[in-house]
Amino acid sequence: MSARIWGIGELVREVNAALAGSFPEVLVRGELSGVKVAASGHRYFSVKDGEGQLSCAMWAARADRLRFKLTDGLAVVLRGTLEVYAQRGSLQLIVTEVVPEGVGELQLAFEQLKAKLQAEGLFAAERKRPLPALPQRLGLVTSPSGAAVRDVLKVLSRWEHLSVLLAPVRVQGKGAEGEIARAVRTLSRSGRVDVVLVVRGGGSLEDLWAFNEEVVARAIAACQVPVISGVGHEVDFTIADFAADIRAATPTQAAEIVVARLEEQQRRVETAAETARTRIRRRLDRSGLRVAAAVGARGLAQLPGRLRTLAEQLRRLEALPDRLRAVVVGRHRRLDAGATGLLHWPVRFGAPRRREVVTARLAVASERLRSLVRARGLTLAGTERALGALSPLGVLERGYSITTREGSEAAIRDAATVHSGERLVTRLARGELRSLVLGRDSGAQASLFEEGGPGSGVRGPAHQPGVTEPGSRSPEPGGGGRGQ
């Protein structure tokens, strides 16, 4: 039997045929090493275990379909066919499938992409943009027919003043990631939205896969306005979530974030406005008596006509149902009840538009009031200090009194102007005394007290220094209440 002499090519072809017969397809477990991507896109690597190694080739057409990346050290099971590569005379495995060991391939792909983008800084906290102050124009990237779009629009309907521009896309299946990325870019450059919501309802990892694709992550990161992602359920984290500026747990929550911001801004405005009204009202209440004393020293009758009219108008505005009782009760006590009450009224009782009208009128009214006060040569700021000491009620409360002739408003300051037998009225903090002058001299002269009584109370008493030093802090019959 003579030995057959082979040509190399011929021999290799025969060996390959024999291999194919004995090993039509093999599964090999091992770890990848020396992974290289050739210019052609084909992948070349070795797979090895404790006992040996095997050269592998995976053609680009197959390798490009892998969702994860082949990396050194990756534990895998390879499927393929064995062949001898004639040019090198070496045995190699032509790989058709790579299955990662110990972890799902989607999970592996997810982790790989996440690590890659993270290393690039795409998820960095300092890249995250805050939600705009007024996210009123929304771009929405989702399926036009899913539950997500209904959920989002339902929440958004809570806020009257916002617009939604929906970019309809498929959210799963082949090519969905491209549609989503394109939609984000379109909305981004449209200039018509303040924020973009990228949402999808719940599903399996496979269903949500489009949101784990690099193109989507990059489109989100490059978006010119902040992006809120809301994909799947609370437990689902996607690459899109990491790339987004704000991650919402669900589509509904993504919409909530927007509406909550708008509601919060409204609340801030109304709280500030309310606080401003409360504070200015308190200021006016506190200085109200002083103002009354300054402008109404000799009673309303002596005020300029316009101021009287204004005070009257303010009082009438005040006399609205809810305030009516308070006004009736307070009218005699508080000259400025109208002014202060009115400032407060629009807040609580006005319909928004009416409230605005009244607020505007108020601003005008208070300006007029102030200019009238100024016209009388009494600047509020300037007189405040002096008025502090002159607050009539306070003075009377401390035991001072005011004495006038019966039927007159003018305070008596000089005993020499009073004659025996004249009837005087002395106002105390509570009540009035009517007295008959028995005589006068340089010293104090006791008056005859005819009667005392609760009277009508103190009503806008004189602010001029018609008040006198009291004889005692608690005037007693026959002892105090002296005039001058």
Add this chain to the structure above:
Amino acid sequence: MSKESFEEALAQLEDVVARLEDESVGLEEALKLFERGVKLARRCRTQLAGVERRVEQLLAEAPEGDELATAPFEPEEG
């Protein structure tokens, strides 16, 4: 009006509120502050209501730079 001016107006409004609490501010000044606050609040409200309710969808991918075609959108009942 821009978003910045909303934030600006709101910040100023809150500043007015803080100053109204300041006892060293005279009454006249306080009244001026209050009027300013009323105006600022109105500006904020105007902006909060500055967008009309509208739900639209993009009809087709428009080439870059072109005006986008849109149509009203109503979600299907489900």
